[in-house]
Amino acid sequence: MSASKSETNSASKTYRSETRLVHAGTLRSQFGEMSEGLFLTQGYIYPSAEECESRFSGKTPGYVYSRYSNPTIAMLEQRMASLEGAETARATATGMAAVTTALMGQLKAGDHIVAAKALFGSCRWVIEDWLGRFGVTSTLVNGTNLDEWKNAVQKNTKVFFMETPTNPTLEVYDIAAVADIAHNAGATLTVDNVFATALYQSPLSLGADCVVYSATKHIDGQGRVLGGVILGSEKFIQDNVHQLIRQTGPSLSPFNAWILLKGLETLSVRVQRQTDTAAAVSVALHGHKKLTRLIYPGRPDHPQAEIVHKQMKAGSTLVSFELKGGKEGAFRFLNGLKLIGITNNLGDAKSLITHPTTTTHQRLTPEQRAELGIGDGLVRLSCGLEHPDDVVEDLLTALDAV
Numbered sequence: 209m210s211a212s213k214s215e216t217n218s219a220s221k222t223y224r225s226e227t228r229l230v231h232a233g234t235l236r237s238q239f240g241e242m243s244e245g246l247f248l249t250q251g252y253i254y255p256s257a258e259e260c261e262s263r264f265s266g267k268t269p270g271y272v273y274s275r276y277s278n279p280t281i282a283m284l285e286q287r288m289a290s291l292e293g294a295e296t297a298r299a300t301a302t303g304m305a306a307v308t309t310a311l312m313g314q315l316k317a318g319d320h321i322v323a324a325k326a327l328f329g330s331c332r333w334v335i336e337d338w339l340g341r342f343g344v345t346s347t348l349v350n351g352t353n354l355d356e357w358k359n360a361v362q363k364n365t366k367v368f369f370m371e372t373p374t375n376p377t378l379e380v381y382d383i384a385a386v387a388d389i390a391h392n393a394g395a396t397l398t399v400d401n402v403f404a405t406a407l408y409q410s411p412l413s414l415g416a417d418c419v420v421y422s423a424t425k426h427i428d429g430q431g432r433v434l435g436g437v438i439l440g441s442e443k444f445i446q447d448n449v450h451q452l453i454r455q456t457g458p459s460l461s462p463f464n465a466w467i468l469l470k471g472l473e474t475l476s477v478r479v480q481r482q483t484d485t486a487a488a489v490s491v492a493l494h495g496h497k498k499l500t501r502l503i504y505p506g507r508p509d510h511p512q513a514e515i516v517h518k519q520m521k522a523g524s525t526l527v528s529f530e531l532k533g534g535k536e537g538a539f540r541f542l543n544g545l546k547l548i549g550i551t552n553n554l555g556d557a558k559s560l561i562t563h564p565t566t567t568t569h570q571r572l573t574p575e576q577r578a579e580l581g582i583g584d585g586l587v588r589l590s591c592g593l594e595h596p597d598d599v600v601e602d603l604l605t606a607l608d609a610v
């Protein structure tokens with residue numbers, strides 16, 4: 209199966225992101241299917257033993273085995289690469305498979321990694337606990353402080369890692385400045401771009417070497433499948449990622465790749481609408497007497513508003529806020545919500561709310577959470593596609609009851 213003339217044109221970088229989200233990477237079989245084909249196949253039949261030998265040796269291009277090559281997964285990878293402005297991409301079974309593969313592929317025993325402290329709980333576990341078992345040491349820094357990034361560098365530092373905006377306090381880090389520090393130290397920078405999405409932030413164009421996604425979030429955006437994506441230059445992916453996926457198999461199912469391709473088609477309209485709702489929520493709740501603080505990257509009072517302005521096209525689909533009364537106040541508020549679902553997930557068509565202290569960041573000590581600004585009253589709201597007024601009304605009604 210190869211790209212036809214119209215498909216090659218539709219993958220062109222001259223189209224805007226919204227158009228590429230619908231068309232880029234599309235491959236059509238001889239049947240001329242309108243929607244992307246779903247190739248639920250583990251392997252491939254070769255026309256001859258000679259062709260089989262040639263494909264295995266890499267002399268002839270073509271699919272070999274779905275652990276590392278499949279037409280449906282290839283379409284997703286090409287569409288993501290086009291959206292991100294990356295030379296290439298590899299899809300994985302989950303966002304955590306993407307993070308773990310991207311990091312382990314770059315590191316070996318004796319190396320050192322520098323990461324921001326404010327990370328999704330599982331990412332922090334991989335860096336602090338798991339990589340340590342393989343002789344990789346780590347230093348965690350306050351991501352907003354460039355001196356801390358600089359001072360953390362050691363002779364054996366190979367990788368810098370950050371997510372921005374962060375989960376759940378929506379801190380924003382200066383990707384270009386941190387990429388410079390990493391490169392001056394002979395290291396690379398990997399950015400988890402889940403909260404911003406490729407529509408609002410392009411880490412590769414700001415100097416990052418690798419971008420990772422949990423496609424489970426906005427890319428699916430409808431609560432159906434898990435998935436992950438790793439993006440970078442052809443050289444970066446070949447040197448660090450391709451063999452690790454091929455030989456160890458953290459691979460995405462073609463079925464899930466197909467769902468994610470369909471998710472990408474609507475990504476821009478969903479993210480735009482969800483961002484509008486998040487902005488409306490931030491206006492409606494700002495200064496509310498039951499809250500001690502509200503964090504939204506689209507607001508001028510955001511602590512890193514200047515960096516947001518410099519590196520992001522828009523705010524976020526998420527708003528975090530802290531209730532008076534700690535965990536008890538937060539729980540009373542959460543239990544008073546009628547429309548918004550209590551969960552640990554985000555980026556969905558349904559508005560979702562999370563209490564990080566008892567879920568995503570439960571593993572951290574109270575002191576570690578305090579250092580990150582994750583108080584017992586903090587909640588993280590992921591805005592969905594409902595009418596913004598209904599979301600705001602649900603929040604205000606539940607706040608009244610606290």
Ligand SMILES: Cc1ncc(COP(=O)(O)O)c(C=O)c1O
Nearest residue numbers: 302303304328375402422424435
């Ligand atoms: C910032 C961030 N990175 C990575 C992940 C992991 O993604 P997945 O759940 O698809 O493994 C998550 C999940 O919540 C996340 O929020």
